[in-house]
Amino acid sequence: MKMGFYFYIVCCFLIFFSKASTTIDTISRSESLTDGKTLVSNGGSFALGFFSPDTSNSNNRYLGIWYHNDPNQTVVWVANRINPINGSTGVLKIESSGKIVLQVQNTTAVWSTNSTVSVEDPVLQLLDSGNLVLRDGNDINPENHLWQSFDYPSDTMLPGMKIGVDLRTSFDRRLSAWKNWDDPSPGDLTYGVELEGSPEMVLMKGLEKYYLTGLWIGSGFSGVRDVRSNPIFDYDFVWNETEIYFTFSLKSKSLMSRVVLNQTESVRKRYTWNPESQTWELFSMRPSDYCDRYGLCGPNGNCDYNKLPVCQCLTGFRPKWPKRWNTSEYSGGCIHIKPLNCQTGDEFITIRRVKSPAITNPWVHKTMNLKECKAECSRNCSCMAYSNLDVTGGDGSGCAMWFGDLVDIKQFQSDSDGMDLYIRVSASETELKKKAKVKLAIILAPVIAALLGLLLVVCYIRGTRRKLEEGKPSDAAYEFLAETGDVPELLRSIHISLLCVQQHPEERPSMSSVVLMLGSHNELPSPKQPGFLFYNKPFEAYPSPDNNESSSRNEISLSTFEAR
Numbered sequence: 041m042k043m044g045f046y047f048y049i050v051c052c053f054l055i056f057f058s059k060a061s062t063t064i065d066t067i068s069r070s071e072s073l074t075d076g077k078t079l080v081s082n083g084g085s086f087a088l089g090f091f092s093p094d095t096s097n098s099n100n101r102y103l104g105i106w107y108h109n110d111p112n113q114t115v116v117w118v119a120n121r122i123n124p125i126n127g128s129t130g131v132l133k134i135e136s137s138g139k140i141v142l143q144v145q146n147t148t149a150v151w152s153t154n155s156t157v158s159v160e161d162p163v164l165q166l167l168d169s170g171n172l173v174l175r176d177g178n179d180i181n182p183e184n185h186l187w188q189s190f191d192y193p194s195d196t197m198l199p200g201m202k203i204g205v206d207l208r209t210s211f212d213r214r215l216s217a218w219k220n221w222d223d224p225s226p227g228d229l230t231y232g233v234e235l236e237g238s239p240e241m242v243l244m245k246g247l248e249k250y251y252l253t254g255l256w257i258g259s260g261f262s263g264v265r266d267v268r269s270n271p272i273f274d275y276d277f278v279w280n281e282t283e284i285y286f287t288f289s290l291k292s293k294s295l296m297s298r299v300v301l302n303q304t305e306s307v308r309k310r311y312t313w314n315p316e317s318q319t320w321e322l323f324s325m326r327p328s329d330y331c332d333r334y335g336l337c338g339p340n341g342n343c344d345y346n347k348l349p350v351c352q353c354l355t356g357f358r359p360k361w362p363k364r365w366n367t368s369e370y371s372g373g374c375i376h377i378k379p380l381n382c383q384t385g386d387e388f389i390t391i392r393r394v395k396s397p398a399i400t401n402p403w404v405h406k407t408m409n410l411k412e413c414k415a416e417c418s419r420n421c422s423c424m425a426y427s428n429l430d431v432t433g434g435d436g437s438g439c440a441m442w443f444g445d446l447v448d449i450k451q452f453q454s455d456s457d458g459m460d461l462y463i464r465v466s467a468s469e470t471e472l473k474k475k476a477k478v479k480l481a482i483i484l485a486p487v488i489a490a491l492l493g494l495l496l497v498v499c500y501i502r503g504t505r506r507k508l509e510e511g512k513p514s515d516a517a518y519e520f521l522a523e524t525g526d527v528p529e530l531l532r533s534i535h536i537s538l539l540c541v542q543q544h545p546e547e548r549p550s551m552s553s554v555v556l557m558l559g560s561h562n563e564l565p566s567p568k569q570p571g572f573l574f575y576n577k578p579f580e581a582y583p584s585p586d587n588n589e590s591s592s593r594n595e596i597s598l599s600t601f602e603a604r
């Protein structure tokens with residue numbers, strides 16, 4: 041019993057001392073870090089030391105930071121990316137000038153920081169966030185960093201990092217891929233914010249845009265599916281007079297997640313750690329599908345992964361070169377079917393659930409509302425489209441305007457993805473579409489009424505039964521779908537039709553309000569007797585986020601609808 045107790049005490053001491061001796065996370069001016077030694081952050085998450093990416097050719101040594109508990113030592117930051125050290129002779133130290141210097145013993149530096157602040161007691165510390173910081177040991181505020189590795193990211197974005205631009209100094213923090221798996225020097229694949237661009241993140245290949253996230257619209261990026269409900273991380277995009285950057289944080293301290301660029305595959309990947317299998321799981325990848333590739337469908341094209349061909353012209357446009365378009369050569373893009381006539385009046389039509397077109401030198405206004413935005417765009421004949429800048433909160437806010445061709449639009453299926461874009465078309469173009477919608481609703485209304493009648497065996501609208509046989513609702517619906525592919529719009533028409541056949545005439549909308557409902561995207565009231573019986577089933581299939589089967593679910597709900 042006593043032996044056991046002493047044994048326990050001794051063990052505690054051993055553990056305490058072994059911990060204390062291995063978890064050194066700082067070096068001061070009189071100290072240095074040589075190859076073979078490591079700093080380990082206070083919580084044990086990260087380690088700083090020397091490594092070789094290619095163990096078969098271990099002569100090339102780099103100073104880097106890696107996950108301490110990852111058996112594969114996944115490296116997240118490299119100091120001397122372009123200057124490897126030949127052999128194990130590297131030393132890291134703090135010079136009297138306050139510079140952090142990495143050198144081969146007694147020779148010139150292979151890497152150093154530029155910070156010129158000289159302080160009495162400089163301390164280099166590896167924080168548990170993976171950030172290597174230089175600070176004044178006498179400064180009581182540990183948040184005051186004279187230098188930090190998070191300002192000079194390699195290929196990996198960690199929680200708490202800001203990827204973007206400080207507008208006061210033009211200081212640009214961007215990720216750049218390793219050239220190759222065994223060569224950490226910067227490749228030409230980079231990820232960051234473009235200064236002359238709009239509030240969004242851009243993956244560049246050399247000087248070419250490769251993938252854009254689309255405008256930041258308050259809740260997320262217009263070109264990225266909503267991932268806010270994920271259990272692992274939160275993200276934010278800050279865009280004000282002084283800064284513009286993307287950042288993310290973990291929902292719990294026990295989680296691990298990182299974003300990394302891969303030059304070979306030309307992608308930006310997010311991984312999250314699976315503690316059970318002790319491996320990194322791929323969470324997301326950008327570009328993630330064909331339509332993510334920048335400008336794939338050419339000017340005024342709309343890339344829709346659920347259609348064949350994936351490249352479609354925006355409503356009101358036709359292929360510029362139809363023959364080439366038919367051979368999947370989309371670079372020519374699309375042109376207006378009917379020429380615009382700004383003086384006699386153009387119209388704006390709504391393109392729903394799309395990724396915003398690319399803007400260079402954007403015209404954006406944070407407080408304008410949508411009505412003012414439309415007026416502003418109408419006034420300027422070269423304004424081709426406008427949208428809200430922030431879609432959160434009922435009416436949305438802010439204004440973005442596009443001049444010239446609309447490039448890089450991608451179609452989403454779900455209401456929670458993308459944004460509404462209002463594009464300028466010839467006034468004569470819009471008449472037709474409105475008429476088609478009214479016609480559809482008129483055909484559907486009596487048919488639904490009849491179906492409801494059948495369903496309740498309560499044939500209070502007997503007259504409409506005959507119309508069921510004549511009207512052929514499925515033909516009308518499928519014709520509409522074939523022409524527009526717009527499932528939510530069709531469901532909306534059915535919804536409006538249900539409102540038209542409510543039991544009590546005073547609850548039915550007037551013809552003029554039906555036209556209004558068809559022309560807007562305002563929320564509709566729920567139908568009462570007898571339509572509500574239908575309402576719950578078919579309409580739960582409004583496309584939902586992160587649901588790859590959304591379109592097939594809609595088809596099922598439509599056929600369910602007919603079967604009844």
Ligand SMILES: *[C@@H]1O[C@H](CO)[C@@H](O)[C@H](O)[C@H]1NC(C)=O
Binds near residue numbers: 126
């Ligand atoms: C690295 O050092 C080894 C041994 O000192 C030497 O043989 C080799 O040539 C060096 N390599 C380079 C690239 O300098």
Ligand SMILES: *[C@@H]1O[C@H](CO)[C@@H](O)[C@H](O)[C@H]1NC(C)=O
Binds near residue numbers: 145146
């Ligand atoms: C580096 O210089 C110091 C003093 O200048 C000397 O004692 C040491 O032997 C040198 N080390 C090497 C590897 O040349």
Ligand SMILES: *[C@@H]1O[C@H](CO)[C@@H](O)[C@H](O)[C@H]1NC(C)=O
Binds near residue numbers: 153154
């Ligand atoms: C130091 O400044 C030079 C020149 O501005 C720059 O090329 C280098 O990347 C900087 N080094 C670090 C570690 O920031």
Ligand SMILES: *[C@@H]1O[C@H](CO)[C@@H](O)[C@H](O)[C@H]1NC(C)=O
Binds near residue numbers: 218302
């Ligand atoms: C990039 O991806 C390739 C293929 O999956 C992989 O072999 C390589 O290690 C990755 N490169 C880096 C730098 O992680």
Ligand SMILES: *[C@@H]1O[C@H](CO)[C@@H](O)[C@H](O)[C@H]1NC(C)=O
Binds near residue numbers: 278279280281282
């Ligand atoms: C910009 O946003 C950052 C982060 O929220 C904040 O610290 C900074 O004060 C803001 N600047 C202005 C001018 O609002």
Ligand SMILES: *[C@@H]1O[C@H](CO)[C@@H](O)[C@H](O)[C@H]1NC(C)=O
Binds near residue numbers: 110111318319320
């Ligand atoms: C380590 O690398 C091996 C080989 O590439 C791989 O099979 C394994 O899943 C990796 N482990 C982790 C923790 O990533």
Ligand SMILES: *[C@@H]1O[C@H](CO)[C@@H](O)[C@H](O)[C@H]1NC(C)=O
Binds near residue numbers: 362363366
């Ligand atoms: C392109 O294909 C469509 C559909 O098959 C066809 O109607 C059209 O005539 C074709 N246009 C040209 C120029 O080949």
Ligand SMILES: *[C@@H]1O[C@H](CO)[C@@H](O)[C@H](O)[C@H]1NC(C)=O
Binds near residue numbers: 423
């Ligand atoms: C329309 O807007 C563009 C871009 O802001 C501007 O260059 C042009 O002067 C404007 N034209 C008119 C007539 O206001």
